[in-house]
Amino acid sequence: MFYNIISQCLNSTTVTLFQARQAHAHILKLNLFSDSHLSKRLLSIYSNNLCFPEINHIFHSLPQPSLFTFSSVIHSFTRSNLYHHVLRIFSQLGSHDLVPDGYLIPSAIKACAALQALKTGKQVHGFVSVSGYGSDSVVMSSLVHMYLKCDQIVDAHKLFDRMPERDVVAWSAMISGYSRRGLVDKAKKLFSEMRNEGVEPNLVSWNGMIAGFSSYGSYVEAVMLFQMMLLEGFSPEGTTLSCILPAIGQLEDAVMGAQVHGYVIKQGLELDKFVVNSLLDMYGKCGCAFEMSQVFDEADQTEICFLNAFLTGLSRNGLVDTALEVFEQFKDEGMELNVVTWTSMIASCSQNGKDMEALEFFRKMQADGVEPNAVTIPSLIPACGNISALMHGKEIHCFSLRKGLFDDVYVGSALIDMYAKCGRIQLSRRCFDIMSAPNLVSWNAVMSGYSMHGRAKETIEMFHMMLQRGKKPDRITFTCVLSACAQNGLTEEGWQYFNSMSKEHGMEAKMEHYACMVTLLSRVGKLEEAYSIIKEMPYEPDACIWGALLSSCRVHHNLNLGEIAAKKLFLLEPDNPGNYILLSNIYASKSMWDEVNRIRDVMKNKGLRKNPGYSWIEVGRKVHTLLAGDKSHPQMKEILEKLDELTMKMKKSGYLPKTSFVLQDVEEQDKEEILCGHSEKLAVALGLLNTSPGESLQVIKNLRICDDCHAAIKFISSLEGREIFVRDTNRFHHFKDGGCSCGDYW
DSSP, X not given: OHHHHHHHHHHOTTOOHHHHHHHHHHXXXXXXXXOHHHHHHHHXXXXXXXXXXXXXXHHHHOSSOOHHHHHHHHHHHHHTTOHHHHHHHHTTTGGGTOOOOTTHHHHHHHHHHHHTOHHHHHHHHHHHHHHTGGGOHHHHHHHHHHHHHTTOHHHHHHHHHHOSOOOHHHHHHHXXXXXXXXXXXXXXXXXXXXXXXXXXXXXXXXXXXXHHHHHHTOHHHHHHHHHHHHHTTOOOOHHHHHHHHHHHHHHTOHHHHHHHHHHHHHTTOTTOHXXXXXXXXXXXXXXXXXXXXXXXXXXXXXXXXXXXXXXHHHHHTTOHHHHHHHHHHHHHTTOOOOHHHHHHHHHHHHHTTOHHXXXXXHHHHHHTTOOOOTTHHHHHHHHHHHTTOHHHHHHHHHHHHHTTOTTSHHHHHHHHHHHHHTTOHXXXXXXXXXXXXXXXXXXXXXXXXXHHTTOHHXXXXXXXXXXXXXXXXXXXXHHHHHHHHHHHTOHHHHHHHHHHHHHTTOOOOOHHHHHHHHHHHHHTTOHHHHHHHHHHOSSOOOHHHHHHHHHHHHHHTOHHHHHHHHHHHHHHOTTOHHHHHHHHHHHHHTTOHHHHHHHHHHHHHHTOOOOOOEEEEEETTEEEEEETTOOOSTTHHHHHHHHHHHHHHHHHTTOOOOGGGOOSSOOHHHHHHHHHTOHHHHHHHHHHHHSOTTOOEEEEESXXXXXXXXXXXXXXXXXXXXXXXEEOSSOEEEEETTEEXXXXXX
């Protein structure tokens, strides 16, 4: 009687999960599990409701599960994306003398694709080949998708060519696979072949190509495909638009972006979350802050993803203060901010000169219970490098080790860069050496560090080691190598590597590489040769090129070329005071005071002021900022007394203030007082006052270190027995025992 009641209950089309569990309890109590019908029916109900504990319990209690039983369980796990369980259950078929059919095999292949389990996928493929399913179009299509997911496009194409019937899904998969790898010609060829075989593309086909080209960086191709799609009468939907908008943003085509936005409004897609997010991103990349704000104001502001995209867009456009206000507003309103929100703000501060604020955000983030991730740490570490906050950087390094994040290649690369910027190039190299799989970013970071420290030999050694390990250099790699050559005046080597870009690596020299060569030649006094390069460049020289020439004209007192370079810069950067100051310095070095006054009048009329000289030094856990001529620091009296004391000792040791670098028409004594007020000297004195004897000092200067400060700090390093690291805008200076690592060449 009980058996009939339970059977009727489980066979009912209206049975609820609660009723099924009650029936299950009676089956256990009455020991009716030997009845395969009841077990199968119960398993089917649990599978439909995705009750995985009950599924596992029943499945493992069955003495001899059938193929139907396996199918129920596998399909349940597949629907919930529990692919590890799919493969685990699928592997047990053989032990029960069961052979998978054409319905089960695609589920197993899909699991292999999702997990990128290539080895297992090949085993399933082998079974397909010997079991007669090689002509099943569904099975073959699944295998093609699997090989594409596992990045085996050659194997996928071989299988695709052997398919008896190739529908639009299979064609679209192959086309998308080539598109995602940036293989534009092959993708287009397949697209044409598909049409020649009478298979017309659908929206999935177009979306796959557009998304593929966009994600790989072939933005122009993506936009051209989008335009072709429209011309052929296809109506883009939300997926299409969220694929093409990022490409438009990367091309900074605000006009096309606005046209797509109009289409979004016309089609009523303003509520599509992905489209709105893409619009925010596109306007942010196009520099359209007003339009981006409009989209955000009209969007559902309870969506955290919209806030994150908006904050990123504001930061990208330099509106970091606005981003901070928006962040605080939503935080005060009780919005639950996630790790992406906090990371966006940390990156924003770090990239816009608010390094201390970035460190403070990191502390607040943890206090709010938000766990930093492998994106947060690389966003934060540059802030430490920017201000040479070595202690903070080491703490974050320890944090990444505790959280198991150091193995992330971007965390490791950021640490390499941070230690280099903090003057600890040995630690930078050590971080690189212990990385399990350094990528090109890591190699470039360590080469950039060596270059920054003027260590051309090590930079070049790393370059050749990278080539030996099969890594292909990029534009940044050659910028590091050429910059190292420029730092050390290696003219012959510089030409060798510059020429090898096209001859050996098939790479066209860009503006930054020409800038390195102009700097290299200019600094060794070959100003006319540098000027010849500028005139023969395939690009219109930018401010960086002319700035390199003007800076060297100041060093070598070349008035003629200096005026030519300055004239170009005044057109390119009319509001950059640095260019006027450099030309003024050239005039002052030749005592052409009337011209100096003329330049000052031009700056005054334009409302321009000389950029003040700042220096930063970390003492303990605090970063101090010193401003040239500023007396506001609480220890300024002691600092100036220390500098007076040092000046007396240095003069006895042979130091003479280089007053020729005070480019003002004032008395000699006044010039010496001006030199004493330079920010790097103030920072060094502060460090000496507040650190233990023998402890090294680390100073950052926002301008090029002057010759007098360079000479003075060499004396101080010897008199005080200190290692002093000074990072200026050009390079690192490592002062020790009265000498400098730059060899007085910078």
